[in-house]
Amino acid sequence: MIFRDRFEAAELLSEKLKDKIDEDSVVIALPRGGVPIASVIAKKFNIPMDIYFVKKIPSPYNPEAAIGAVSEDGIKFVDERAKIMLNVADQYIDEMVEKKKNEMKEKRDIYKKEKIDIKGKTAIIVDDGIATGASMLVAAKSLKEMGAKKVIIAAPVAPPEVVAKLKEVADDVIFVQTPPDFMAVGQFYQDFHQLDDEEVIELLKDAS
Template sequence: MFRNREEAAEQIAARLEHHRGSNPLVLAIPRGGVPMGQVIADRLEGELDIVLVHKIGAPGNPEFAIGSVDETGHVELNPGVERYGISPDYIDSEAERQLENIRKRRQRYRRPPTRAEGRVAILVDDGIATGATLFAAIRSLRAQNPSRLVVGVGVAPPDTVERIRREVDELVCLEAPAEFMAVGQFFQDFRQVEDEEVIAALGGESS
């Protein structure tokens, strides 16, 4: 168990020390990944930004992710979603609704997206459950042609870790426990990260 996100971030940064000096672009998934991304960017002398993706919830159960959408509008569905018989019209409308939420969040954070083209891109989050959000972020970044795509996370289930490994150039996952219920169970301090903290980390002024 990690004391907090910052402790996990220090461990990830230590394993990515070989990227220090290359001006890596550290892309945190808000909001929980941002405190970690800030530590990693500082340690590796890189630049911090965020990558915005949003899960698409199932009909009648919005907390159950069936996929996700990124800032470009690209939809990534989870494997096996077709067996639920969800209509394409529902997926299209829900994706558009979540895309509008992404646009509002980008405006709230007062930061235009930084392009990853030609750079080492390090995608950071505190932990991964289903991976829907992370895989959408990976697809979004791949389309920008980074020189190297790296993922650093604190904890994820073993099967998700193997799926991630196949999609990226380098992966640091500190823990991959077989008994996985939720990301928060592996952090003593798993406080909610507020928008004001994200804005401050990105160099804006919180209000």
């Protein structure tokens, strides 16, 4: 199945989520691609919307390749196998974690979004698709540590092999499709343009 755009994907995902929403639910987007998804869900079910930042920790040899991820609250995941194979120093990882935390703080300031207290809430974390699952793993662990009573991971598309990994950290995982021929999230969208900050700010305003 190819989605027309993120909004159509969000409508289909909402159908899968309708029995999971309770009075304590908050939908939380991984920016930027998750923001259109969350905005549709927030309006459809009349629940609060937030964003949660997770950044990849890049390899020192290839900025496009990730050796882990870190959340805006400093909770990190490092692929130990990649770290050993590439001989990456702990100091590099610590410096990268601080750098990424600062970048995420700056973004939250730009988006002017106060964090919602999710203690005792059902946190539904959404993105426009999941590839490796590293960002979602870190986000789910972070929200659990922040006191969410339940964490649900939801996305329109993900490869089947990451689903089991995500089930280890979430109370539930919901997808529209988990195709075996998955190569990249963008292959399942007609319109998969990179959102800019203005679009994100507009969607956050609209959902609130």
